[in-house]
Amino acid sequence: MQPVPAGPLRFPARKGKGSFDTAGPVMIAADRAITVDRAVKIYKNGMAVNGISFALVPGSVTALLGGNGAGKTTTIAMIMGLVTPTSGTVSVLGAQMPDDRHRVLHRMNFESPYVDMPMRLTVRQNLTVFGRLYGVPDVATRIRELGAQFDLDDFLDRPTGKLSSGQKTRVSLAKALLNHPEVLLLDEPTASLDPDTADWVRAEIEKYRAEQGATILLASHNMGEVERLCDRVIMMRRGEIVDDGSPDMLLTRYGRENLEDVFLDIARGRRQAQDNAPENASGAAS
Amino acid sequence: MNVQPRTQPSREPIAFSPQRIFAMVLRYWYLLRSSWPRLLELIYWPAVQMMMWGFLQLYVSENSGFFAKAGGTFIGAVLLWDILFRGQLGFSISFLEEMWARNMGNLMMSPLRPGEFIAALMIMSVVRLAIGMVPVTILAMGFFGFNLYAFGFALAAFFMNLILTSWAVGIFVSGIVLRNGMGAESMAWTIMFLLLPLTCVYYPVVVLPGYLQAVAWLLPPTYVFEGMRALLIDHVFRADLMLWALALNVAYFVAAVIAFLALLRSARAVGSLMQTGE
Numbered sequence: 001m002q003p004v005p006a007g008p009l010r011f012p013a014r015k016g017k018g019s020f021d022t023a024g025p026v027m028i029a030a031d032r033a034i035t036v037d038r039a040v041k042i043y044k045n046g047m048a049v050n051g052i053s054f055a056l057v058p059g060s061v062t063a064l065l066g067g068n069g070a071g072k073t074t075t076i077a078m079i080m081g082l083v084t085p086t087s088g089t090v091s092v093l094g095a096q097m098p099d100d101r102h103r104v105l106h107r108m109n110f111e112s113p114y115v116d117m118p119m120r121l122t123v124r125q126n127l128t129v130f131g132r133l134y135g136v137p138d139v140a141t142r143i144r145e146l147g148a149q150f151d152l153d154d155f156l157d158r159p160t161g162k163l164s165s166g167q168k169t170r171v172s173l174a175k176a177l178l179n180h181p182e183v184l185l186l187d188e189p190t191a192s193l194d195p196d197t198a199d200w201v202r203a204e205i206e207k208y209r210a211e212q213g214a215t216i217l218l219a220s221h222n223m224g225e226v227e228r229l230c231d232r233v234i235m236m237r238r239g240e241i242v243d244d245g246s247p248d249m250l251l252t253r254y255g256r257e258n259l260e261d262v263f264l265d266i267a268r269g270r271r272q273a274q275d276n277a278p279e280n281a282s283g284a285a286s
Numbered sequence: 287m288n289v290q291p292r293t294q295p296s297r298e299p300i301a302f303s304p305q306r307i308f309a310m311v312l313r314y315w316y317l318l319r320s321s322w323p324r325l326l327e328l329i330y331w332p333a334v335q336m337m338m339w340g341f342l343q344l345y346v347s348e349n350s351g352f353f354a355k356a357g358g359t360f361i362g363a364v365l366l367w368d369i370l371f372r373g374q375l376g377f378s379i380s381f382l383e384e385m386w387a388r389n390m391g392n393l394m395m396s397p398l399r400p401g402e403f404i405a406a407l408m409i410m411s412v413v414r415l416a417i418g419m420v421p422v423t424i425l426a427m428g429f430f431g432f433n434l435y436a437f438g439f440a441l442a443a444f445f446m447n448l449i450l451t452s453w454a455v456g457i458f459v460s461g462i463v464l465r466n467g468m469g470a471e472s473m474a475w476t477i478m479f480l481l482l483p484l485t486c487v488y489y490p491v492v493v494l495p496g497y498l499q500a501v502a503w504l505l506p507p508t509y510v511f512e513g514m515r516a517l518l519i520d521h522v523f524r525a526d527l528m529l530w531a532l533a534l535n536v537a538y539f540v541a542a543v544i545a546f547l548a549l550l551r552s553a554r555a556v557g558s559l560m561q562t563g564e
Binding site: 041043044048073074077080081082083084098102105106108109110112114115116117118119120121122125128129130132133134135159175 | 301303305306308309310312313316317320321383387388389391392393394395396397398399551554555556557559560
């Protein structure tokens with residue numbers, strides 16, 4: 001890997017009506033947890049991500065928002081090393097993805113409703129297998145801790161396939177925290193949960209971030225969740241970043257009272273931001 | 287509201303970890319243990335095959351001087367064929383379990399390396415083979431007086447060559463499925479049948495037309511089945527055949543691993559690791 005220049009992040013400059021020029025380079029600094037630099041992903045049936053750039057500092061919680069087909073999943077997949085960018089670079093904890101992924105995969109983890117754990121294995125067996133894969137020193141103790149933290153004790157020895165969707169989500173989150181990840185990627189972590197459990201899961205995510213200082217990138221369609229958990233929001237539309245800032249800044253910029261309305265403005269192209277100041281992005285990132 | 291990140295040593299995991307291989311073997315063992323139909327399936331078909339060919343051999347040997355002399359070639363062939371076929375299936379089914387369970391994303395995002403994954407699948411193919419074949423070889427002794435273990439060192443040579451071929455085929459097919467999705471699953475079940483006529487399981491190579499003989503000698507199992515017939519009919523162990531088979535197997539195994547890594551790279555490029563369906 002080439003040495004990365006130290007220095008402040010260069011955040012994309014606004015190029016006018018609500019869109020960002022992401023063509024310029026992002027300075028990659030060694031202390032950035034995640035750096036996406038001019039990443040493009042073109043599949044056989046079209047472009048999924050079109051030259052996006054952003055960087056996340058350690059300990060930040062960032063939401064990646066956008067409608068269906070906005071490019072969120074592909075962006076997260078590139079960060080996880082599951083997809084190779086067509087051009088541009090993605091690095092996590094200083095390692096280029098996917099080529100150098102084995103340097104850092106033991107320091108990352110993720111949760112997604114689109115990936116299952118083996119259904120016939122019990123929760124304890126699944127956590128044991130993943131604990132060993134991630135090199136967790138004392139897996140049994142860690143499972144006990146997570147069992148207590150996520151209230152899994154009643155069904156630790158039940159096959160994973162026999163659990164309710166809410167229980168499965170809690171198990172997936174427990175798996176995602178098995179190795180105390182420094183970088184945590186969450187794809188709709190509360191999608192199938194009742195409001196009470198969802199609230200409780202959000203509290204656990206907040207607690208984990210507060211205790212571990214982990215960098216969290218979150219894709220969610222729940223704007224209340226984003227407002228509560230995230231200190232930065234990256235809005236995507238048709239493979240491009242169309243806005244970037246703290247939840248408060250976005251509310252001010254769009255003149256809205258909640259992020260859901262901001263999201264709808266952006267997703268439907270109804271209205272553009274009211275100011276053109278780019279400093280919001282850098283402010284949110286540092 | 288940024289929180290001071292927890293400092294953690296960025297110790298790089300070792301390149302080839304027995305612990306991660308053990309974790310994957312444990313995962314498959316848990317699965318086998320939890321499912322009696324999976325265990326039964328391992329024994330059922332090899333037992334049916336062996337019984338059918340055993341009785342056929344019994345019948346023809348009573349009516350033909352040559353087959354009386356060549357006692358056990360059918361049963362020996364079917365047992366060795368099952369090592370080849372079940373070895374590959376054992377590898378491929380363990381791999382497919384991850385696709386069926388939609389677990390591939392979890393594995394590909396974990397520190398598990400491709401070489402460790404392949405090693406775990408190779409171990410599981412031997413475990414599954416042992417569960418299926420050991421009872422069947424005992425049945426062959428009981429029903430037909432055919433003792434596969436009497437081959438001694440020759441059996442070890444036969445086994446090593448057949449299992450290497452089965453792994454090479456299993457690795458290649460797994461790469462194809464990773465790259466192309468479950469639409470390519472049928473290859474895992476059928477590819478080995480292409481080798482059935484060409485590797486001369488039940489008849490000598492000279493039976494084939496000249497151009498197919500050339501193809502047959504490119505396939506390592508051909509040497510094993512010829513070697514088995516030499517042992518049973520002429521009572522000679524053909525070490526030369528085993529060495530040829532080994533040399534070809536090493537070449538095919540290396541080629542399969544290279545192909546698997548290339549297909550995995552291609553799967554990352556086209557995004558098929560994100561979609562493990564059809």
